[in-house]
Amino acid sequence: MKEMAAIAGPGRMAYRVRMETAPAPTRAHVAVLITAAGRGERMGGDLPKQWQALAGRSVLARSIAAFDGFGRVVVTVAPGDMDRAVELLGGRVTLVAGGASRAESVRAGLEVLEGSAITHVLIHDGARPLVSSAVIDAVVAALDAGAVAAAPGLAVTDALWRGAGGVVTGIASREGLFRAQTPQGFELAAILAAHREGGGDAADDVELMQRRGVPVRITPGDEDNLKLTWPGDMARAELILAERGTGMDVRLGNGYDVHAFGPGDRVFLCGVELPHDRGLIGHSDADVGMHALTDAIYGALAQGDIGRHFPPSDPQWKGAASEIFLRHAAELAREMGYAIGNVDVTLIAERPKIGPHAGAMQARLAGIMGIEPARVSVKATTSERLGFVGREEGIAAIATATLIGGR
Numbered sequence: 001m002k003e004m005a006a007i008a009g010p011g012r013m014a015y016r017v018r019m020e021t022a023p024a025p026t027r028a029h030v031a032v033l034i035t036a037a038g039r040g041e042r043m044g045g046d047l048p049k050q051w052q053a054l055a056g057r058s059v060l061a062r063s064i065a066a067f068d069g070f071g072r073v074v075v076t077v078a079p080g081d082m083d084r085a086v087e088l089l090g091g092r093v094t095l096v097a098g099g100a101s102r103a104e105s106v107r108a109g110l111e112v113l114e115g116s117a118i119t120h121v122l123i124h125d126g127a128r129p130l131v132s133s134a135v136i137d138a139v140v141a142a143l144d145a146g147a148v149a150a151a152p153g154l155a156v157t158d159a160l161w162r163g164a165g166g167v168v169t170g171i172a173s174r175e176g177l178f179r180a181q182t183p184q185g186f187e188l189a190a191i192l193a194a195h196r197e198g199g200g201d202a203a204d205d206v207e208l209m210q211r212r213g214v215p216v217r218i219t220p221g222d223e224d225n226l227k228l229t230w231p232g233d234m235a236r237a238e239l240i241l242a243e244r245g246t247g248m249d250v251r252l253g254n255g256y257d258v259h260a261f262g263p264g265d266r267v268f269l270c271g272v273e274l275p276h277d278r279g280l281i282g283h284s285d286a287d288v289g290m291h292a293l294t295d296a297i298y299g300a301l302a303q304g305d306i307g308r309h310f311p312p313s314d315p316q317w318k319g320a321a322s323e324i325f326l327r328h329a330a331e332l333a334r335e336m337g338y339a340i341g342n343v344d345v346t347l348i349a350e351r352p353k354i355g356p357h358a359g360a361m362q363a364r365l366a367g368i369m370g371i372e373p374a375r376v377s378v379k380a381t382t383s384e385r386l387g388f389v390g391r392e393e394g395i396a397a398i399a400t401a402t403l404i405g406g407r
């Protein structure tokens, strides 16, 4: 009620009514909107900063992971990054095309939340991957307590100067000044109305609320919640992550596959083409070793198997090179915060002889997964002429993968 009293002036009455009826948020009713449509020009690099790797995992994936447990996560990405986003994040978040300015991107993300059960939204920079749960919880607690808007800030502690031409031209008071951070939390109806009125060149969403006279509660910020802006910020963030040194999370997965022989004059095994008097039958290139390995990685991630990610019913995967599947599994592991510790593939075949090619297979698999060959083992055994392998009706493969996460 105190906050409502602070709102006055024409055009604010409709909003005032919504404030009186807004339910208290629970995490199921709080959405997270992550802005990731910027170009990262100050950071530079081959990719916009949110897609760059920070300690083995993309900046954006880290920012998203910080908000586990919220009702819905919407991510705004540049239209040109949509394919990459679908591949890396599809299914886990709602992807929305962002705009030319941060405010336009936020508005696009807010619009998809309207009409849902969501009552509140946390708007966070995709470029702030180190936000802590303490910072997030404080914003949510302020909303829970009835604030229409709440955001983390850090009181300015350094003296402030004005300067021009490399010399100090004046002194500014730091009294009552704060450095703004995200996530900035709002009642959904209030922030959506503010954006529809026009976000313009607002640096953040607090500024829009401020323009409308809505009080914004300041919650504690965190020095580690830096916005990656300049190239040196990446190294600083790496150091913070190294200091956090959270516990290690080791995962194990296994995979098994079989392909039958059919007409042909070559087989593909672990990415290497071997001349043979028969071929292997399959929807893709029938690389049984690579399929078993791919399933081992998906298994360690608890992300199903190849068929879930590349359905055989989809004609686009007919005859596909199996390295597409393995590359995807390895990339998914990285996105989910895991490094591949080691993999071990055993091919079970009477013929062709695998031993002479095992080194080439090891190098090929390592290259596809982007890891050192020393972490890859490829070996083979026969089936002592027993069973379908022994009768040379097909080739089987088993594989194991360990993934190491925790940072």
Ligand SMILES: Nc1ccn([C@@H]2O[C@H](COP(=O)(O)OP(=O)(O)OP(=O)(O)O)[C@@H](O)[C@H]2O)c(=O)n1
Pocket (backbone or CB within 6 Å): 035, 036, 037, 038, 039, 040, 041, 042, 043, 048, 050, 076, 098, 099, 100, 101, 102, 103, 105, 106, 124, 125, 126, 127, 128, 227, 228, 229
């Ligand atoms: N049109 C835009 C511009 C920015 N952002 C996002 O807003 C956040 C904060 O912006 P900033 O650090 O300024 O990012 P960039 O605009 O990418 O950086 P730069 O100004 O250096 O190009 C980032 O997560 C960025 O991706 C956005 O979603 N849409």
Ligand SMILES: C[C@](O)(CO)[C@H](O)COP(=O)(O)O
Pocket (backbone or CB within 6 Å): 102, 125, 179, 180, 181, 182, 203, 204, 205, 227
């Ligand atoms: C929203 C913000 O992170 C608050 O500090 C910031 O304003 C966005 O970054 P920019 O560099 O001002 O675009």
